[in-house]
Amino acid sequence: MKFKFSEVARYAEENPSSIREIMGIVTEYRKHPEKFPRKLIYLGGGWPQDPPPAGLRETAVELLSNVDSFNTSARYGTTRGEPEVFQAIIEYEKRLLGRSIDEDYLIFGLGSSDLIGAFMLACLDKGSEVILTSPGYLNYRRQLEIEGLLSFSIKYWPILEESRFRPDVEKLKELITDKTRMIIITTPGNPDGQVYDDETLNAVSNIAEDHGIWLMVDVAYRFFLFTDYPKYFSRPVRDHEIWVCTFSKELRIPGWRAAYAVANPELIKMVNNIQQGRVLCPSRLVEEILARYLSREETYKELKEFYAEGVKKYKRAAEFSEQLLKEIPGIKTLTPRGGFYVFFDITAYSNDSKKTCRELLDQWQVALAPGVDFALDGWIRLSYAPTVEDLNVVKEGVERMKKYFESLKK
Ligand SMILES: Cc1ncc(COP(=O)(O)O)c(C=O)c1O
The missing domain is CATH 3.90.1150.10 (Aspartate Aminotransferase, domain 1)
Structure with a gap:
């Protein structure tokens, strides 16, 4: 052809x-x-x-049956996300995880896949190296290949030893070069179902900070934890960290494409610029429904x-x-x-x-x-x-x- x-x-x-x-x-x-x-x-x-929770469906029905709110939800929204959805997320994080977040630290997206891609574009250049875990979620690799037009290189940090979860930060350090720009970890993990403890996650974060490397932490399964909650789910986000939080799994709405990321405001601004050329805006309808649902008192019960x-x-x-x-x-x-x-x-x-x-x-x-x-x-x-x-x-x-x-x- x-x-x-x-x-x-x-x-x-x-x-x-x-x-x-x-x-x-x-x-x-x-x-x-x-x-x-x-x-x-x-x-x-x-x-x-x-x-998904019944209250979410009821909120959606209520919103769609009101002509004004239905019409508003059909319009374009702002690229970064609607202020109402940010207020609702701030409430959600505070009530369920005890984490305080400033609105400037948030960006809403079409699922975490969308946001992960946008952050890759904001943080990586041709030839940048990215460290993923082995095993690790398969789509990071495919996204890196696509977003970087095959120009990023990927290194793997083995997190299992003798068939057990033993992430050794010394081995992670050995993989770092002056081209390393990002490390991505997932907790709880996919496909491994393992959860980093506070000490290891914070050690990884310190290493990343010392070397000027972005650390992306994907917490897609944070509300499916079978052990005690590590403290990092509730602590403030550090300047070089990107926390990716999706509603796909926790609210059982993967088809709605709804997620947010928490990162320092300067990085959020950069990602926002990129999203203007990429997706224009998230799904306004989904934002409106979530904003209403997550700002109701009865929702938290x-x-x-x-x-x-x-x-x-x-x-x-x-x-x-x-x-x-x-x-x-x-x-x-x-x-x-x-x-x-x-x-x-x-x-x-x-x-x-x-x-x-x-x-x-x-x-x-x-x-x-x-x-x-x-x-x-x-x-x-x-x-x-x-x-x-x-x-x-x-x-x-x-x-x-x-x-x-x-x-x-x-
Ligand atoms: C670890 C992890 N991150 C991200 C995703 C993608 O989620 P989203 O629906 O938010 O794009 C998945 C989906 O399975 C996943 O397992």
Whole structure:
């Protein structure tokens, strides 16, 4: 064809994530379930299946049924976010986490993916180096490739040792050069479900500060914590830190695309300039609904219960799933401390997580996510998020996995 695609588009096409290939088969299953011998058990994606809080729906209905507020919500908003949504977020942070935030420190976005991309553009130049964790959330890499037109280099900080969560800050220091501009960490982690303690997170932050490096902390799963709350969730944000907070998981609204970041006002201003050329503004309708919902007194009673129930439900699913996985001989699990996932070591059977996931899907119709996508092969991620309302699904899935692994031994 005489019309050319960009280098980055060709790269993305030629280097799909393994999950994308697996999703292709899942889509095929959804279209033609009759072609497959068993019902698909989907333990692949990190999507909450339980509904958002009822009060949020009621607020949306109320807003949409008022002509004036409906009309206002259809207009463009300001790029950084509406002042009402900032006031509501300030209240939300104060009431639920005890953190005080100034409005100047906030920017609202179309999900955290949007904001993460914008911060990358504000903080990185061609040739900049970024340190991600191994394992770590797969989309950071893809976003770095796209936003940097393949010009950023990525280094990995191994945070597991002997199949345990042992982030060693000395090893992190060894990766730093004068080109390092950003470190990204996730707590609770995806795919590992681990939670940094205060000492380690603050040590990482000090190292970043000493070297003039931005530290991005992604707390997508902060309201799914199965241990005590580390203090960093409530402490003020330091000048070189970017805290990315999404409503996708905590309010169960991933399809609404709503998130905010907390960072120093100068950086926020820079990101705002970039967003003017990128998205113009977040979804005004979503902002209006959240602003109303999060500024109501009764919301906080509802949310406290909703989050406490959520933790119970997700913790139960985490424990149940991990226990079942442990019953498969040779499988080593990382005990989830929060989030949606059990990450487990399959090296007793194979070092090839992509092949194992392909075979589990082809032969047993169980969909999982291969560790290779999360920068750690020989491991697999099981998401219990789709099964929190019905643990029989995960039970059936792991029973099939057990049969598959038994068949490998023979
Ligand atoms: C760690 C982490 N960060 C960010 C995201 C993306 O979230 P959002 O819906 O806010 O773009 C996800 C989604 O799974 C995630 O797991």
